[in-house]
């Protein structure tokens with residue numbers, strides 16, 4: 395666990411949009427009243443570069459909605475494609491009755507600004523206040539590891555090789 399904490403390095407907030415713009419499936423970690431939870435989320439979009447603003451859809455049927463509404467903060471953790479089975483697992487059961495971190499072997503790390511934990515197995519973790527990203531952390535392989543994209547009905551594909559083109563977008 396200590397090694398994983400050391401592996402997390404602070405990431406400039408200007409780098410956040412590049413992580414979320416391709417639209418990977420993410421994990422939403424929440425905490426309130428001494429309990430922590432994590433769910434899968436693929437309905438999210440960038441809304442501003444810096445400070446980064448992220449729009450996302452969290453169903454009111456999910457326990458995560460209650461925790462997020464109460465805490466007004468969360469962690470958006472970006473899993474590598476290799477975590478696909480875990481992502482589907484945390485997206486198909488509710489934390490109301492089960493500790494999903496323990497059940498799916500996810501490692502919690504303390505965040506710096508929010509109550510929800512970082513997820514050590516993820517390539518990046520974004521500490522967010524409702525809508526605004528306040529702090530970002532990069533894990534090993536943030537620039538190179540494939541992320542997970544959802545095509546619906548349980549079909550996923552890992553991101554492919556990057557293509558660099560001249561662009562004035564920062």
Ligand SMILES: Cc1cc2nc3c(=O)[nH]c(=O)nc-3n(C[C@H](O)[C@H](O)[C@H](O)COP(=O)(O)O)c2cc1C
Pocket residue numbers: 419431432433434435436437438451452453455456457458459481482484485486487488489490544
């Ligand atoms: C790939 C995937 C993507 C998902 N995306 C979303 C999403 O964007 N918004 C949402 O509300 N639920 C989404 N879900 C469903 C939640 O993850 C699921 O309802 C979860 O069990 C909620 O857990 P909770 O009750 O512990 O919060 C997704 C599930 C999967 C498997």
